[in-house]
Amino acid sequence: MGNLALRIENVGKQYQIGQGKTAAYETLGDRIVSTVQAPFKRIGSVLRGQSSAVATDSIWALQDVSFEVQHGEVVGIIGRNGAGKSTLLKILSQITEPTKGAIDIYGRVGALLEVGTGFHPELSGRENVFLNGAILGMNRHEIARKFDEIVDFSGIEKFIDTPVKHYSSGMQMRLAFAVAAHLDPEILIVDEVLAVGDAEFQKKCLGKMSDVTKEGRTVLFVSHNMGAVQSLCTRGVVLSQGSVNFMGSANEAIDYYLRNITSSTSRMVSFPQDPSRDIDIQTAYVYTLGKDETDTFDIADQLTVEITYVVRTPVRGSNLSFALSRDGTLLFRSWDIDLNRTAFEMRQPGAYVARLNLPQGILLPGLYSIYLAAARPKVGPYAVYPDCLVFEIENNSEDWTHTSFSRGGEIMIRLNWEIEPSQ
Template identity: 60%
Template sequence: MSNVAISVENISKRYSIGDTSSGSLQDAFRSLVGRRGAQKTEEFWALKDISFEVKQGEAIGIIGKNGAGKSTLLKVLSRITEPTTGRIEIDGRVSSLLEVGTGFHPELTGRENVFLNGTILGMSRDEIKAKFDEIVDFSGVEKFLDTPVKRYSSGMKVRLAFAVAAHLEPEILIIDEVLAVGDAEFQKKCLGKMQDVAGEGRTVLFVSHNMAAVSHLCKGGIFLNNGSVKIAGDINHVIDHYLQESISAADISLNSRKDRKGTQMLRFSSIEILDIEQRKLSSVMSGQNFTLKLKTESHRASFNDIRSIKVSVGINDSKDNRVSYLSNEITDQVFMNPGKFDSIDIAIPKLSLQPGTYSLTLFCKVNNEISDWIQNAFYFKVEPGDFYSTGKLPPDNQGAFYLDHTFSLSENVVFE
């Protein structure tokens, strides 16, 4: 195993749907009377034949749609549930933060739970004591330390649980979506702490839907789809794949749109979003470089009749407010006597729109006459991305755009 922290070989996990019993007493009773109850059970494979290896000190992001099997995989790795088949080898003390409150005993106080968790991790009382203040400080629940955890809000529970998981010096830290629970400030703190842990050479497995956080923290990634590994490798490559598949609306035909205006000498036929390697994307990330490909067709005229093409694209947000406007008149790139072509490509470097859903209104003039005009021709999604290359983004509801900026201090020099 030398420097391998986690080795997973062909694991699968089967759940029975409709079988409400997981209690062994009921199961025992049913097998005694020789039946499984009136309810029909159905088998469902939440994980299918998963294999991968994580080296010591690697930070790996696990991404995928809701229900893909991410949490199930983490539960299996944390030994909270057994895989149905397959083998797992783990070399190192594991500390995991899965669902809110897992690992806490509700009747015990916050203080008692910290010691309980440390003991489970194999730490001595003195070792835990040495970390105690840091944990309390990080969690911000000092006032409630002697209150039973069952009286904590879910935010408080997750704060303490994260503080415990991250500070008790596990060799392997497994975190499921904790960033979705706390407030923005706490999320940033957690990310920073996970980075410290990874930087100290410990192994981190991190599940999140926040691509900015995942891409900043993790070097490697695993994209789970319907319980199987769809692709694994470099995190940015894996994220790209995930985004490509997350919306299937990329190549929408516009030919069915009857509510368009203009002579139709030249008309838009479909729109695609392409990454810098010309692969189709189903959504883009803030900060990403991409190309909007407006496919065109020209039935009514030969290309020789086209002397000039002016194109504009209006971008509206989900409340239909115009947020930006692109035009080849503004960029001084009106196409003159273009000859034959079948798409108009707009390169957009470092997308500054914040996450959300946007629509595009397309407009073009041929020889100074309106040729095609389609309102809200195309909808696309902007996902959180690492715009500032720090893995951090402003809190939600702080505007519509990101702006590059730098901070500095200066002093006014006074001459005597």
């Protein structure tokens, strides 16, 4: 194949944890003590007949990951938090090194990892554009040529000479995305850009990314937004616990992910709490009256989603967000403030329960997933739980309107056709 962009072969990444770690904040004293102890420990374990290699204190964040990407392909990498997606991208962008395996990259790599991507807070937006460009291996003239286009895309002309530390995370993301997308890397690596920024900018990003892919460049895309993965990507790779579980078309990968990786059809979930969050979602539960034992519902069932959450301090300008997807495609999104503006103005501390009655009879058979988040729009999320509830809807009732799959579409709406004889 003369058109290979990326070859990943048996890549593994091991992190040391616990004792003997090379991890953060080890003091020199610790190191000296463990250095002194180590030989004795090793002798001890050999005498006891154990292997001398102390490998118990490490975890493999990635293991035996192998796949290839051709130039022009757009590959979505899907997986739960902690599946190794970010580690893989960090290795690909040379930020950290693999413990095993090898990677061949053919082309210049532009990486956009999380918010800010290494902007320096004290430098102005303009200087950061040049710095980022220089890091991507471009010279000043090349960047200068693209500069206006970048600033224009980011939509922050007014603040371009302001130090980046005064930017909101959304603004940083806009600029970072603009730089990465305009500096013409042959391979673009994008991690969760869509987690920040408003809907309009997200749309712009997706548009730009699809332009980039049309120019025949290669994109590796990590997102929890299955809709984005579905619309952008040609292929999908599902990572689970550091290994590749599935590879195939984007649609197949999403389907596989929803069926097998997300806590495979769960209709009840409770979330870890973090006292530093002003708002925390505690539990979520989807049910229909009279069916307590099953994860499978019927098209005729009236489904209710119950969410419990806690508000710890008075909060302004926040919302709770709910989204329903069918087979990876977003059906709709609903905010608790849609019909309740006062909650957006100010929220009082306390524990709350919210019940959402899903409209009856409009959901077609399929695999559904629910996204929940508590956030302050344009500031940032407190907690985001994509695909936290997954359930299946089947057609067990005798309702013939649902039996015909050839209809297509994402929802079923029974319109009343008012028919009368015409003159």
